[in-house]
């Protein structure tokens with residue numbers, strides 16, 4: 001079986017270095033808010049080209065805490081894409097704010113800037129562009145609109161570590177950015193992890209307190225914060241993997257190029273890099289589209305190839321958000337009905353790419 005993502009193989013090249021790093025932490029006896037976190041925060045801020053990085057427990061908390069730190073809450077609205085992983089929406093509703101869905105562009109699957117302006121109201125406080133599947137959203141248009149209406153831009157960069165947009169790295173393109181280090185991400189930890197990056201020093205200070213019970217000074221609580229920290233073991237492991245992130249992304253880019261140039265099937269729409277810079281996509285996922293998605297998925301599985309769907313149900317159709325189930329977002333619904341993610345990782349081999357492509361090219365709709 002060619003599995004969708006083999007994390008053991010992904011981490012194998014770093015295993016020795018990571019084991020040493022983890023052992024170092026165990027031996028040091030300091031497990032939270034220590035040197036490893038400080039060093040990872042400095043290194044990741046540097047990598048993204050920003051002044052501050054604040055490690056947190058996961059990507060959802062990163063988004064949640066940014067929204068809280070900006071004092072966005074009940075009565076406020078945040079504009080975001082109608083086709084995203086549920087965490088983007090959860091971060092807004094967890095703060096009591098209202099998500100305003102905007103349909104994506106069908107070529108990039110990212111929020112369509114041309115549809116944003118008409119959704120802005122006097123209650124709008126921020127836009128959350130999601131760099132979905134690893135491709136940077138159309139940030140020049142989004143930031144231009146945000147500036148015109150004095151809105152914060154909060155990047156959801158959970159899927160796009162290292163993507164470069166017009167010369168700047170994702171994580172430096174808005175007011176603040178949220179990253180996830182979930183193990184399957186382009187920069188993945190050995191468990192949950194997340195971070196905020198920003199150039200805003202006031203925000204950074206507040207986030208350092210918010211992730212730690214709302215306290216800068218032990219037992220002195222300035223804010224109603226939470227416990228959401230990136231632990232020393234995760235930080236130590238991430239420091240190792242960060243060194244190899246560009247190389248890992250290059251491997252993904254080559255794999256994507258292989259799929260793009262070798263898949264030939266009139267039933268299938270291949271993903272495209274929309275920005276003319278190939279670095280603007282780090283191929284977290286390689287997502288094809290076909291009217292015969294479920295059949296193709298079974299066809300491939302019968303031939304030993306595992307694929308996944310990102311995502312089968314759009315946020316507004318989720319049971320958790322029954323208040324929006326009656327709404328209609330036809331572009332999102334079409335995407336959710338037709339997308340299929342092919343195996344993709346920094347460990348995928350030429351042989352696997354060859355076999356997957358061959359099988360896809362023999363597929364005919366029935």
Ligand SMILES: Cc1ncc(COP(=O)(O)O)c(C=O)c1O
Pocket residue numbers: 058059060061084085087088130156158159179180181182192193194
């Ligand atoms: C687009 C997007 N936003 C947010 C998250 C939340 O990150 P986490 O799983 O670390 O909470 C994820 C990943 O899971 C994601 O893909």
